[in-house]
Amino acid sequence: MMPQDEKVTPQNEGAPVSGAEEEAVPKHTGMKLLVIGLGIAILAMVGLMVYKISERAAESLMDEGDAGPVVAEPAAVPARSYGDFSVERPVGATLVSVSAEGAEMIFHFRSNEGDTIVTLNRLTGEQAKVDVPLVWQKQ
Numbered sequence: 001m002m003p004q005d006e007k008v009t010p011q012n013e014g015a016p017v018s019g020a021e022e023e024a025v026p027k028h029t030g031m032k033l034l035v036i037g038l039g040i041a042i043l044a045m046v047g048l049m050v051y052k053i054s055e056r057a058a059e060s061l062m063d064e065g066d067a068g069p070v071v072a073e074p075a076a077v078p079a080r081s082y083g084d085f086s087v088e089r090p091v092g093a094t095l096v097s098v099s100a101e102g103a104e105m106i107f108h109f110r111s112n113e114g115d116t117i118v119t120l121n122r123l124t125g126e127q128a129k130v131d132v133p134l135v136w137q138k139q
Contacts, residue, residue, distance in 0.1 A: 085125050090116045 093111035103123045109116040114134035
């Protein structure tokens with residue numbers, strides 16, 4: 001016996017057999033047209049946005065010829081002239097690094113006895129010297 005011929009309860013006695021025309025799913029033609037129309041509208045809006053953006057970019061490129069030359073401001077302040085000062089290198093030491101911060105310069109010297117740090121104030125010429133002894137770890 002086929003499933004569509006089977007009548008299990010008395011409620012099914014008058015029910016149409018599946019596959020009959022009365023039980024067909026509605027086609028929702030209006031809903032399909034609405035979805036298709038909204039999809040086309042969304043694509044048109046995205047296309048319009050792309051067109052407007054590219055149009056403005058092209059206008060800005062074409063207008064560049066009308067503008068005068070672009071003058072850039074200097075990025076850094078010109079160097080201030082300080083006086084000439086000399087820093088004596090410790091005997092047997094080599095200069096490792098020099099760094100400048102504002103009006104101060106820091107000289108780092110290294111020798112067999114350890115490191116020496118000399119700070120020079122470029123405004124006044126004052127020098128501060130710090131000796132850092134070399135420490136060997138014994139195992």
